[in-house]
């Protein structure tokens with residue numbers, strides 16, 4: 001009896017180990033999405049947390065080790081991680097996850113990018129020369145990426161392709177229903193005017209019909225200056241904007257300073273999973289974004 005049991009265990013263990021698809025995500029939203037689609041078949045690790053600016057992190061040895069072991073690297077792309085991902089991939093030297101391989105997945109390839117131009121000029125300090133990379137703030141983008149990511153995971157772990165497909169369909173059904181509910185709730189926000197710290201929210205604004213009145217950064221990636229904040233004060237002191245939005249990793253002082261002078265709310269929104277206490281997965285992230293926007297809007 002004991003012998004049969006140990007033989008069975010021996011037979012099962014390697015199968016379980018090989019079923020584990022190791023995902024290295026550059027940002028928490030993609031780790032969360034991989035976990036939604038992969039369920040127990042996947043272990044997902046995010047290089048950054050919601051409290052870090054994904055444009056700028058260090059290619060630490062622990063991250064290199066994660067990439068070395070990864071079966072799939074999932075990043076926003078569009079230049080978001082250009083300051084650290086190439087170094088990470090080079091040092092990890094894992095040929096399965098290099099650009100061009102099935103193990104390398106750039107989410108921004110599967111959506112229509114905002115602000116994409118032919119010029120790739122970074123000389124003005126603009127860190128979005130390939131179009132805006134912060135695509136996760138529109139749930140329709142999440143759905144498009146989910147479909148592509150689910151197919152990719154099924155290719156990489158073909159033995160479990162049916163499970164990925166079923167999980168993906170289940171996720172897309174729940175996501176579509178949630179998206180409709182968010183659109184319904186957010187209707188009063190249509191036409192609202194936002195000043196945002198960084199150009200992190202253009203996809204959210206397009207989705208909900210919010211107007212981007214200005215940014216605290218004069219150019220994406222250049223921190224707010226006293227001169228620029230002074231200019232915004234003159235521009236908006238008699239109206240023209242409804243709230244100021246920042247992400248958890250951005251210094252609150254610039255938005256609080258402007259808020260005090262022009263008399264509109266400065267609000268913090270979760271830019272990704274983990275950005276607020278409530279934003280624990282992709283669903284609660286959008287629940288919280290909409291709730292916080294409605295609260296600021298109602299308080300005017």
Ligand SMILES: [Zn+2]
Nearest residue numbers: 128198199220
């Ligand atoms: Zn950016």
